[in-house]
Every structure is written in structure tokens, then in C-alpha cells.
Amino acid sequence: MSDRTPESGRHDKGLAGSWPRWLIAVVTLAVFFTLDHFAWLLFGLVPDGLEGTPYLAALFVLRWLPWLIVPALVAALFFGPRQAASALGLTRSPLTGLAFAAAVTLILPIVYAVASPVGVAEEPAEPVLRYALFPGVFEEILYRGFLFGFLFRFARWGFLPAALVGALVFGAAHFSAGGDLNEALTIFAITAIGGFWFAWLYAEWDFNLWIPISLHVLMNAWWELFVIADNAAGTQATIIARFAVIGLSILLTLALARWRGPRRIRGRDWLYRPGLGTDAPQA
Numbered sequence: 001m002s003d004r005t006p007e008s009g010r011h012d013k014g015l016a017g018s019w020p021r022w023l024i025a026v027v028t029l030a031v032f033f034t035l036d037h038f039a040w041l042l043f044g045l046v047p048d049g050l051e052g053t054p055y056l057a058a059l060f061v062l063r064w065l066p067w068l069i070v071p072a073l074v075a076a077l078f079f080g081p082r083q084a085a086s087a088l089g090l091t092r093s094p095l096t097g098l099a100f101a102a103a104v105t106l107i108l109p110i111v112y113a114v115a116s117p118v119g120v121a122e123e124p125a126e127p128v129l130r131y132a133l134f135p136g137v138f139e140e141i142l143y144r145g146f147l148f149g150f151l152f153r154f155a156r157w158g159f160l161p162a163a164l165v166g167a168l169v170f171g172a173a174h175f176s177a178g179g180d181l182n183e184a185l186t187i188f189a190i191t192a193i194g195g196f197w198f199a200w201l202y203a204e205w206d207f208n209l210w211i212p213i214s215l216h217v218l219m220n221a222w223w224e225l226f227v228i229a230d231n232a233a234g235t236q237a238t239i240i241a242r243f244a245v246i247g248l249s250i251l252l253t254l255a256l257a258r259w260r261g262p263r264r265i266r267g268r269d270w271l272y273r274p275g276l277g278t279d280a281p282q283a
Contacts, residue, residue, distance in 0.1 A: 097210025
């Protein structure tokens, strides 16, 4: 196996070249759907009556930690242990992701402060951990770094098929949060669009997974801090605010494209990516 990292100019040839693209795709999809299916079955092993810190610890160990460990093991299998974190997009700058996310989400606390029926939550620590930090980190590792990333970067699917698979299953995972069919469909649409958007940002920011992680965490954290709603639907004003964040992030990403380097998704890359090619500039 090559020692080249996924960020190097020839990472596809150096890393994924030893494995057939179809095999990378099959293993990625099989592992993803297995993890996605059994996640809550594992959490069902938590004893009844747990609350507070013991509950959060059980949630972390049984629900979220496997979404890091298993993809890392698959990445190590394909690319070697030293390249696992890089293959998942975790070796880029976290500060870049945090700065970008903080800039484009500034509108949210302003809108939420007006839209919230109760104002700032009195005890936000547990809901922020449970609904913002944990899902923001581990959902992005599984859905974007692993599922979308492996299909797009290494199995060389086009962006649209790779991103749509991730977006649809991401939306479907949140469908049950709706109280009725209309609300469930709204939640599905919002989260599916969010999944597609996160995938685009991940690719265009040189496969820096900290970009979608930071956005996911901050957007969910503002939602929990201001007690907007019990699910992802929200009000018309909050939906508009979230779409404004999406628009601003896209404009800023495109504006910075010349400084960051060449665009990652161009021409036929939207549909199909033949050959080995290059995905990212030299690390």
C-alpha cells in the first residue's frame, strides 16, 4: 500500500488504486447500512432509568462511538492505519471549519432570539451535547466523511449520485421525528437538503470534514439554546434563516474558490468520474 495521504495530488492512484472501485462502493454501502440499522438496537441495551451524565455516556458509547470506530477501521483496511483519519477528512484544519461556520451562522441567534417562545434554555448543556455536539460530529463522520466521501473520492461515483444517496438516507433517518405526515415530510426535505449541502461543502473545501461538522454543530446548538421546537421543522422564519445560511455559505465558498484552489466539482464530475485523476492539491 502507498503512504500517500488522501490530500496528496495523487491520492486516488496511491490509495484506492489497489482496490477495485466497485469493491470500495460495495463495502462502504454495506458497512454504512449495517451501522445505520443497528445504531438504535445497540442503544436499546442501555438500562432503563438512566439520566444525566450516565445517560449521555451510554448514548456516546453505544450510539455514536461506533460511527467513528467502524468507518476508521474500514479506512485503515483500504488505505492503511496511518491514512484512516485523512481518508475520512479529519486531518484538515478544525479552526478553518469553525471560523467559516461561525461567520455564516451569525444570523441564526438573531432570528432565533425573536422566534423562540421561551428565550434561552435554562439548562442547555445536556441538550447541546445530545442534539448538537454528538450528532454534529458523528453524523458527519458517517454520512459525509464515510458514505459520501468514499463513494465520491475513492469509488469515483459522480457527485450527484454519491450526494443524493447520502442526502436521502439522512433525510429518511429524521422522518420519524415528525408528529404528522406533513411535518415528517418537511423534516425529511430540510434534512435531505442539508445532507446534500454538507456534501457539497465537504468536497469544495478540499475534503475538510470540519467544515460540515462545525456547521452542523453550531446550527443545532443555536436551535437548542433558544428552544425553537421539538423537531427540525420549526417556523417559517427559522426555515428562511437556515436557508439564508445555506445561501451565504455557498456564496462565500465560491468567492473563496480562487484562494483555496481549483473547484472540486466541475463538468462530468457531477455525474461520473472516470479514471484516477486528482481530487485535492498537494498537502
